[in-house]
Amino acid sequence: MPEDPHRAIATLLSGFRTALLATRGEDGHLRCRPMAMRHEVRGEEIWFATAPDSAKVKDLEHEPRCALVFFEPSDGTTVTVSGTGEVIRDRKLMSELWDGSWSRWFPGGPDPRQVALLRVIPEHVERHDGGTGRLEVVLDAPRRRGRPG
Numbered sequence: 350m351p352e353d354p355h356r357a358i359a360t361l362l363s364g365f366r367t368a369l370l371a372t373r374g375e376d377g378h379l380r381c382r383p384m385a386m387r388h389e390v391r392g393e394e395i396w397f398a399t400a401p402d403s404a405k406v407k408d409l410e411h412e413p414r415c416a417l418v419f420f421e422p423s424d425g426t427t428v429t430v431s432g433t434g435e436v437i438r439d440r441k442l443m444s445e446l447w448d449g450s451w452s453r454w455f456p457g458g459p460d461p462r463q464v465a466l467l468r469v470i471p472e473h474v475e476r477h478d479g480g481t482g483r484l485e486v487v488l489d490a491p492r493r494r495g496r497p498g
Contacts, residue, residue: 354488358474359390361428361487362419366450370397370469371416372408372434380408384417384467387448394468395430398451401438401465409434409467417469425479428487430471437466 366388371381382405387396395417399405409415417430440461447459455464474488 354474354490355393357487358393358430358471361474361476362386362390362395364421365419365428368395368397368417368419368430370405370434370467371418372405373412373414374404374408375411380404381418385448385450385454387446388450393470395471396446396448397467397469398448398455398464399436399467400463401436401461405467406436406465409436415469421479427477427479429475429477430469430473432470432472434467434469437468439466442466 366385368384368386369381370384371379373379384397384399387398390396413433413435415432415434417432419428419430421427438461440459443459443461443464443466446466451464452458457463471488472490474486476485476487477483478485
């Protein structure tokens with residue numbers, strides 16, 4: 350594993366703009382949907398914006414364990430992240446982290462009545478090389494107990 354896995358994760362994800370987010374609903378079904386991530390990964394945190402009343406918010410409030418998949422179609426490389434997701438409704442943080450690309454879905458900007466932040470804390474990250482099929486474990490942190498925070 351790299352000496353600084355969080356820097357390695359930020360470097361790995363720097364070329365990606367979209368992730369598939371998988372959550373588990375109260376009914377037990379897994380759901381997966383595309384999410385536009387914040388262009389900059391902050392340390393160990395991966396950030397997204399979402400509607401505060403969306404199904405993914407309900408899923409994460411019920412079960413915070415989630416997964417992200419990043420896929421590079423040009424060479425088949427895949428990065429998978431499993432971790433803990435948290436929904437945050439904080440006006441100051443929303444303004445600080447607002448990514449202009451999110452205006453496509455939220456033209457009113459970082460209004461916490463219309464937008465919630467979704468933070469994913471990676472616990473296990475793998476990179477699958479599309480050319481060689483080689484698997485590299487980038488991060489294998491102890492599983493956190495309970496909700497993040």
